[in-house]
Amino acid sequence: MAGSMQQQQQPTKARPKVVRTNVLFALLLLVACLQMILISIFSGRIENHASDPLYVIHKPNMIQPQQQVLTRKDKRNTSTPNMIFAGISYSDDTISETAIQYLMEAACKYHIQSHVLLSKRTHKTSLEHKIYLLGQHRYMRLAKGGTARQPACTELIHITTAPSDEQLIGETLTRMQSTGEINELLSEGAPNNPLDPENRVARIKRVREYQRQMIRDNVSFKQSNVKQSIIAMIDLDMFDYPPISKLIEVTEKYMLNSSTSALATYDAICANGVQRSRYKEHFPHRGYYDSFATLLLPNTWPVGEDKRTIPRGLLKGENVTLSKLSVRGLLDYFLKEGSTNSENTYNPVPVRSCFGGLTLYRADAWLSLHCRYDLYNKSVDVYRGKEEHQTCEHVVLHECLREKYNDFRIAVQPDMTTLWHLM
Numbered sequence: 001m002a003g004s005m006q007q008q009q010q011p012t013k014a015r016p017k018v019v020r021t022n023v024l025f026a027l028l029l030l031v032a033c034l035q036m037i038l039i040s041i042f043s044g045r046i047e048n049h050a051s052d053p054l055y056v057i058h059k060p061n062m063i064q065p066q067q068q069v070l071t072r073k074d075k076r077n078t079s080t081p082n083m084i085f086a087g088i089s090y091s092d093d094t095i096s097e098t099a100i101q102y103l104m105e106a107a108c109k110y111h112i113q114s115h116v117l118l119s120k121r122t123h124k125t126s127l128e129h130k131i132y133l134l135g136q137h138r139y140m141r142l143a144k145g146g147t148a149r150q151p152a153c154t155e156l157i158h159i160t161t162a163p164s165d166e167q168l169i170g171e172t173l174t175r176m177q178s179t180g181e182i183n184e185l186l187s188e189g190a191p192n193n194p195l196d197p198e199n200r201v202a203r204i205k206r207v208r209e210y211q212r213q214m215i216r217d218n219v220s221f222k223q224s225n226v227k228q229s230i231i232a233m234i235d236l237d238m239f240d241y242p243p244i245s246k247l248i249e250v251t252e253k254y255m256l257n258s259s260t261s262a263l264a265t266y267d268a269i270c271a272n273g274v275q276r277s278r279y280k281e282h283f284p285h286r287g288y289y290d291s292f293a294t295l296l297l298p299n300t301w302p303v304g305e306d307k308r309t310i311p312r313g314l315l316k317g318e319n320v321t322l323s324k325l326s327v328r329g330l331l332d333y334f335l336k337e338g339s340t341n342s343e344n345t346y347n348p349v350p351v352r353s354c355f356g357g358l359t360l361y362r363a364d365a366w367l368s369l370h371c372r373y374d375l376y377n378k379s380v381d382v383y384r385g386k387e388e389h390q391t392c393e394h395v396v397l398h399e400c401l402r403e404k405y406n407d408f409r410i411a412v413q414p415d416m417t418t419l420w421h422l423m
């Protein structure tokens with residue numbers, strides 16, 4: 001505005017008459033602008049700025065997403081499923097930049113809330129601060145005087161610090177006592193102990209369960225919509241994630257009760273976790289990652305002999321041919337099993353367990369009162385990793401869901417991929 005007034009003042013000396021009308025016009029414009037600003041302050045929104053790419057309406061539940069990145073296809077559809085992201089990470093610094101961008105996109109473009117639980121905090125480079133700075137950069141007006149308030153959409157990212165190890169162990173112990181698991185554990189003197197204070201996987205079990213309880217206690221799911229809600233468990237250290245529109249497509253097609261698909265619906269759908277060879281830069285040699293969390297139907301654990309405590313073929317129903325597959329072989333297996341008549345379209349591949357760095361759960365299954373990540377059940381000891389000395393927490397949860405709800409259905413979606421490693 002100031003710039004345009006100056007330009008108009010330049011020719012004033014030569015043509016005084018025009019000047020007066022110009023100044024008058026500018027004044028009128030100024031009054032009109034002021035009026036608009038006042039109206040907008042009182043009504044809480046500026047309709048005229050809806051097309052301003054750097055403008056965001058500061059009103060919870062009324063996010064105006066960044067227009068530049070918003071395509072017609074991405075525009076929030078009020079019938080998109082109620083989806084919540086949940087993830088844990090060791091510290092602020094173990095979250096990838098891609099993950100931060102992903103949470104921001106979920107919040108500001110799709111109005112999806114996230115719950116992030118961190119164990120160790122690094123205040124100098126806190127996640128809150130990173131999101132604040134990124135939010136300011138992306139969603140604030142560039143013009144001088146643009147408000148410095150944090151964009152409302154970033155408030156959808158809830159960051160909490162996990163309690164101490166001692167407290168988490170105490171909470172797990174209380175839960176185990178209330179179900180009688182602790183007696184079983186003590187009588188077995190068992191491995192795979194979720195109370196192990198040193199073991200990494202045991203700690204992850206306790207932290208994941210704490211988060212699950214927290215979401216159950218703090219997020220209000222109406223009885224009517226819990227069946228239509230999705231929890232997306234996401235690992236926060238990936239190098240790439242599937243487009244959020246893909247998550248929505250998959251839930252709508254295969255997971256919600258309203259699915260018109262002839263296929264039965266699934267309670268959980270995992271990303272296809274992809275790893276890239278670090279050595280063959282020019283020949284993109286890719287493979288399936290996350291075998292530790294994966295069980296093929298009926299009961300094949302596709303993990304190398306050196307990584308498992310039970311020898312290959314000894315699981316009840318294990319197919320040795322499949323358990324011997326290489327990571328490339330496994331990736332090909334999922335692509336083949338999920339293939340359809342049309343190229344580049346894949347159906348979910350039913351499995352017994354999977355994770356892949358991102359898994360979509362129907363909220364009613366994930367929030368089950370009868371299953372937990374920190375559950376102790378001797379029957380899953382067979383899936384202990386040699387190095388980890390524990391069974392993967394996802395396998396623990398899925399085996400329980402499978403046992404308690406005999407129609408629990410879980411699958412890998414071959415074309416919903418995450419990337420685990422970068423060169």
Ligand SMILES: *[C@@H]1O[C@H](CO)[C@@H](O)[C@H](O)[C@H]1NC(C)=O
Pocket residue numbers: 077078079080252
């Ligand atoms: C919203 O999504 C539903 C389900 O995906 C679709 O049927 C409907 O056409 C969409 N509506 C708009 C306005 O895009």
Ligand SMILES: *[C@@H]1O[C@H](CO)[C@@H](O)[C@H](O)[C@H]1NC(C)=O
Pocket residue numbers: 213214217218
């Ligand atoms: C969430 O629930 C837990 C109990 O599980 C409680 O201690 C905590 O304060 C709650 N957090 C918020 C943000 O409400």
Ligand SMILES: *[C@@H]1O[C@H](CO)[C@@H](O)[C@H](O)[C@H]1NC(C)=O
Pocket residue numbers: 227257
């Ligand atoms: C799906 O919807 C039908 C009809 O509304 C209902 O009877 C059924 O219980 C629902 N199933 C699930 C798994 O939500």
Ligand SMILES: *[C@@H]1O[C@H](CO)[C@@H](O)[C@H](O)[C@H]1NC(C)=O
Pocket residue numbers: 319320321322
């Ligand atoms: C094991 O899996 C392979 C590949 O799917 C299949 O060809 C073979 O028949 C299976 N073997 C058994 C014993 O089921």
Ligand SMILES: *[C@@H]1O[C@H](CO)[C@@H](O)[C@H](O)[C@H]1NC(C)=O
Pocket residue numbers: 377378379399403
């Ligand atoms: C442990 O798992 C077995 C096999 O799935 C099941 O029969 C049993 O009920 C489970 N125990 C508990 C306490 O959940």
